Amino acid sequence: MTYFNLRIPYSDFLHQARSIIESLTLLSIRGYLFSVFFFAGFNKLKNWDSTLYLFEYEYTVPLLRHDMAAYIGTASEILLPSLLLFGFLTRISAIGLFLFNIVAVLSLSEMAPAALLLHIIWGGLIYSLFLWGAGKLSVDRALFKSNRTTE
Numbered sequence: 001m002t003y004f005n006l007r008i009p010y011s012d013f014l015h016q017a018r019s020i021i022e023s024l025t026l027l028s029i030r031g032y033l034f035s036v037f038f039f040a041g042f043n044k045l046k047n048w049d050s051t052l053y054l055f056e057y058e059y060t061v062p063l064l065r066h067d068m069a070a071y072i073g074t075a076s077e078i079l080l081p082s083l084l085l086f087g088f089l090t091r092i093s094a095i096g097l098f099l100f101n102i103v104a105v106l107s108l109s110e111m112a113p114a115a116l117l118l119h120i121i122w123g124g125l126i127y128s129l130f131l132w133g134a135g136k137l138s139v140d141r142a143l144f145k146s147n148r149t150t151e
Helices: 011-046 048-057 066-086 090-107 113-132 139-143
Strands: none
Touching (some): 011 048, 011 113, 048 066, 066 090
16 A cells, blocks of 8 residues: 555555454354344244234235245245355345345334334445445355455
């Protein structure tokens, strides 16, 4: 890193430190989102009758029958966070989970303000993964590593 052709002291160290912090931050975001969404989906699977009841009487998912919405929603909550955790197809998974999050907010007619705030926070975290990808500690990085030297 140079500025006006002058070498900034410790620039290599600062670049390495930023890279490590960035990778750990993206990994922690992926782990957090996994724990939130995956375990919500897992709980839906454990209590499938309750899940079908909730989708029929509580959640109003537009354009879908309640049983189809339950299957698609539960599958989304299990598959997409799992892909994010490993950092595989991260941007595609992030788009899917972002859309799922929006549908979840829209499907609840009366959402508590605290729940809405959580969905906004999750949406922001998901969006950050869409923007920056999974980071260096990911399957995406191992499979699709480019020859760029700017990282």
